[in-house]
Amino acid sequence: MKYQLRCKKCGSVIPDFATWFAHDQQCSCGSAYAEVEYPDAVPFTFSPVHTNSYQDYYFDILPLLDRQNIVSFGEGLIAIERWHNLEEYARKHGIDCQVFVYRNDCNAGSGSFKDISAALAASVLKENGIKDYCLASTGNAGVAFATYLAKAGIRFTEFAPNCIDPETVEAIRRVGQPVVISKGGYGDAKREAAEFHKNNHVLISGGNTDPLRIESKRLLAFECLRQIGRLPSVYMQAVAGGTSPLALEKGIRDLNVLSASQHSEYSLPRMLLVQQDECDPMVTAWEKATAAGFPEGWHLQYEAKHDIKTRIGILTAANPGNYPLVAPLVRRSGGTFLRVSEADLPAYGKEMLASQNTLMGPASMVCYAGFFQAVEKGLIHSADTVLLNTGEGSSRSSWFRSLVI
Ligand SMILES: [Zn+2]
The missing domain is CATH 3.40.50.1100 (Rossmann fold)
Incomplete structure (x- = not known):
């Protein structure tokens, strides 16, 4: 077994992301905070870098089963x-x-913090056959997820607060992904995303503790x-x-x-x-x-x-x-x-x-x-x-x- 998830609250094992996604990214105890473990991983050694994708370089210690599913523009192995x-x-x-x-x-x-997260998310979602994803974000995460999920062929809906920068909206629309701009702030955008997730059964980003x-x-x-x-x-x-x-x-x-x-x-x-x-x-x-x-x-x-x-x-x-x-x-x-x-x-x-x-x-x-x-x-x-x-x-x-x- 390459990896598994373990609930941070009750300690239960969730065998893989397919199960995690099928249960709406929650443990059976209701907790949404789980961590990835690598029970059979061998010690990691730093080899010379011959790639521009951190997922390729660190593949052995990431929750991905097939390198073919890696979605990358070149991120993570940055200066x-x-x-x-x-x-x-x-x-x-x-x-x-x-x-x-x-x-x-x-x-x-x-060009942000969020590319590293969005790249792995795109790969794992692709590997697990997910076709639709959404997220409430104040900007950087929205652009990053829109960009990487577009490359993975996954539709992504961004829910943005009214204060979002116009350049950010443009960057998301440029890659062909929809943006829903709330009349209110980030809290309102989050509520709207949660409703969209619930009503349309679209997977939503798990927030700050998303594995x-x-x-x-x-x-x-x-x-x-x-x-x-x-x-x-x-x-x-x-x-x-x-x-x-x-x-x-x-x-x-x-x-x-x-x-x-x-x-x-x-x-x-x-x-x-x-x-x-x-x-x-x-x-x-x-x-x-x-x-x-x-x-x-x-x-x-x-x-x-x-x-x-x-x-x-x-x-x-x-x-x-x-x-x-x-x-x-x-x-x-x-x-x-x-x-x-x-x-x-x-x-x-x-x-x-x-x-x-x-x-x-x-x-x-x-x-x-x-x-x-x-x-x-x-x-x-x-x-x-x-x-x-x-x-x-x-x-x-x-x-x-x-x-x-
Ligand atoms: Zn649990």
């Missing part, structure tokens, strides 16, 4: 660059660290080992839903089981997760928990934000439903949540343009700005290896480009 300007900034504060950036804008599918998303994104841990020879000691990203931190944790657990290296034990990097002040429900909840000394049940205490004014469409998760899973992980890692000023982001864009001759999109800039703050707050130490997992390029955010250039 982890060392950014000396950030190291220089830390040095000015007396900190001697190394800083790397995992550039999701280099994914060939749609397809976790399983693809977990490979970041493997990519760190392949490209820089070690795991980071500090991990940073802008957070909306929070799939990636969960995926990284799973990846590190898998590394400890699947890695052929003699390394004793890989441990969790300190997670510094960043939100912009115009939509920061996780930071707010975390600050309250910190002030109260993390009392019993602290991780269940969070509130949705109302009337959010952020212009960063892909970071508008006003109701942080994943906080009860993500926040304890951040705490266990010794990390924290950071808030950056959205109004300051264009200035960081100018700095990036000047020092790196590149400009990323606004969600990436949230992470980037967070690095400067982390240095100033003493959250990064000498000898740290810092990894910034940046989400997107600036091509679908002309409003942001116009504020920088």
Whole structure:
């Protein structure tokens, strides 16, 4: 047996994705959170790369049975660059660290964070004969799934909030997939997608704990080992839903089981997760928990934000439903949540343009700005290896480009 799923709630085994999909992506106990396991996997060794598809390279540790089903544009095996300007900034504060950036804008599918998830989802859906899929998304996920599922011959319906960028809508329609734009925000789009799923029996993306998303994104841990020879000691990203931190944790657990290296034990990097002040429900909840000394049940205490004014469409998760899973992980890692000023982001864009001759999109800039703050707050130490997992390029955010250039 190559793989199986195991329910995170009751521990039951679900034999394969065919069964998982047939039961509406739920365990018999009703939980929608299951993880993929590889009972018979042999230790993974890093061979030279002769492919541009991470699914091809990591095929032995992905829930796919036939390479013929791989849907890829070239993603996942992207550059982890060392950014000396950030190291220089830390040095000015007396900190001697190394800083790397995992550039999701280099994914060939749609140039974002979400290409890696969408690629594996497209392949597994194709392998299991799924013809129709839907998702509510604030932008990047919609474009990525539309693009990859179109290549797999699967119809995909995007449910978007009213604040979606016009470039994003155009990118989805360009690949021939339909977009339903809600009159309301992300919460309304999610409700409409759920109704569509129910009424039309169309499979819907399983959200932030979807095993397809976790399983693809977990490979970041493997990519760190392949490209820089070690795991980071500090991990940073802008957070909306929070799939990636969960995926990284799973990846590190898998590394400890699947890695052929003699390394004793890989441990969790300190997670510094960043939100912009115009939509920061996780930071707010975390600050309250910190002030109260993390009392019993602290991780269940969070509130949705109302009337959010952020212009960063892909970071508008006003109701942080994943906080009860993500926040304890951040705490266990010794990390924290950071808030950056959205109004300051264009200035960081100018700095990036000047020092790196590149400009990323606004969600990436949230992470980037967070690095400067982390240095100033003493959250990064000498000898740290810092990894910034940046989400997107600036091509679908002309409003942001116009504020920088
Ligand atoms: Zn269960």
